[in-house]
Amino acid sequence: MKLVKKFVEVIAKFDEDGITPLSIQWPDGRIFEIDSILDVRPAASIAVGGLGVRYKCKIAGKERLLFYEEPRWFVEAKSPG
Template sequence: MTKKYVQVIAKFEENGALIPLQVLWEDGRVFEIDRVLDRRPGVSLKVGGQGIRYVCRILNKEVFLYYEEPRWFVESKV
């Protein structure tokens, strides 16, 4: 596993909450985030790094998306 930095389209709510909406992959694919299931401070035990861990539903799969200020990353297979 490796830390894969990705582009993310996100919005800020009135209360300051940061909500990811889409993940943009380096090959041009765009993945809509169907739903954010959980958001809390967390660490990636698989690839290292810490920040805000979002558990997102993308294409009916749960995906961990991390906001490690100022960048976003996912845990990716090499």
């Protein structure tokens, strides 16, 4: 299974504590609410490349990685091919 860098829209809260992503919108319009943030740290995506802030999130009961590579957000997604 090959992974690719998939840029996504993110609704986020910006406040004195920093940036908190609230939901992810997939390019086909589906919206996934982020249930909780488990970890936040500067990190690289080993699978697809890129460097930024890595958010380990809980979405629909599963752990997922979301990256903020300023000024865009991306996830590691399965390649369609």
